[in-house]
Amino acid sequence: MPAPEPSPPQSRLPAAASRSGANADVARILRGPSGLGTAGLRLARREEPPTPPAPPTPSAAVPAEGNPIPGLYHHPVPEPDPGRVEEVSRRIKAWALDEVDLYPEEWEEQFDGFSVGRYMVACHPDAPTVDHLMLATRLMVAENAVDDCYCEDHGGSPIGLGGRLLLAHTALDALHTTREYQPRWAESLHSDAPRRAYRSAMEYFVQASSPSQADRFRHDMARLHMGYLAEAAWAQTDHVPEVWEYLAMRQFNNFRPCPTITDSVGGYELPADLHAQPAMQRVIALAGNATTIVNDLYSYTKELAGPGRHLNLPVVIAEREGLSDRDAYLKAVEVHNDLMHDFEAEAAAVAVAFPVPTAQRFLRGVAAWVDGNHYWHQTNTFRYSLPDFW
């Protein structure tokens, strides 16, 4: 399991824990609910200081395919449990074909090559059952269906994207309207593969999670859709943003909705008040950004080979900072590494500031997702290959 680094010095504690007003807030959360009849709702306090999670033990028996990007800071993970991978892969294909009619036959090779079972098993080592893993796997497939079919290379386009995304978003965040119009909306959720996938995956997720976990997910998906729209707007006008602007767009067009369901997939809940803490939000954002820049780096050659200009961090750095392709790529590796180091330092600080089991487990779950995501990108040689820069 990945590692928030050992406890950082006091000065690195998150602002939420170091200001006196905020201290009261943190103390209130750690104390738990205090009204009449709330005794059973309190979180257990950890008496001992949090122990950093054990470092991963990569499996010696089955070497991972694919090479890591030289110089990319990452943590190798153990090979995902092959029994789980096989079962998740079997079940997700059945869901895609039988429950949501996701893709035509000719896309089967790409569906299989995506290896979503291996991806999700690697990212959620603490899922108690395959049913829990399926929550993440359906959502991952649905999210990719929307990206491919609405935004990218399976019929997607920036033109009209806002309308399509908004209507698809109602599969996650229902329309509440009059009796006259409700049925037409309900029917629309079955009218294309992305909406069928979102609707079904969300229905499973809502059944298995708390109202606040479901609402957290809706919020993260709204963020994602806003990121898709900014990317599309820039593509429409062939605009290359400044590097910081690109990073802002990519903070929204981002894997964030995946690690933030780690508690639902783990069968527990990070309380909403802890999730909302600014320091926790910063950890989540840094994790999401590091995982997404990993995608920019591993998908660089695929995106260069595609039609038109596809923005990713190396491309934007090369254009905006006048660097060679190679130097821009290496600079993007450094940006990733800085994000990873900040993520780990801030996660360690939050683990100290919020010594409750759900927060500790959530932080470990997010870190496991970061590492599993790297593993999947490195080993998905069907989809990605490295540039020849070394």
Ligand SMILES: CC(C)=CCC/C(C)=C(\C)COP(=O)(O)OP(=O)(O)O
């Ligand atoms: C699974 C999920 C929430 C994805 C949202 C954002 C997204 C599609 C990525 C972060 C992947 O980026 P990209 O579209 O560049 O993917 P590929 O490089 O085509 O694999």
Ligand SMILES: [Mg+2]
């Ligand atoms: Mg990419």
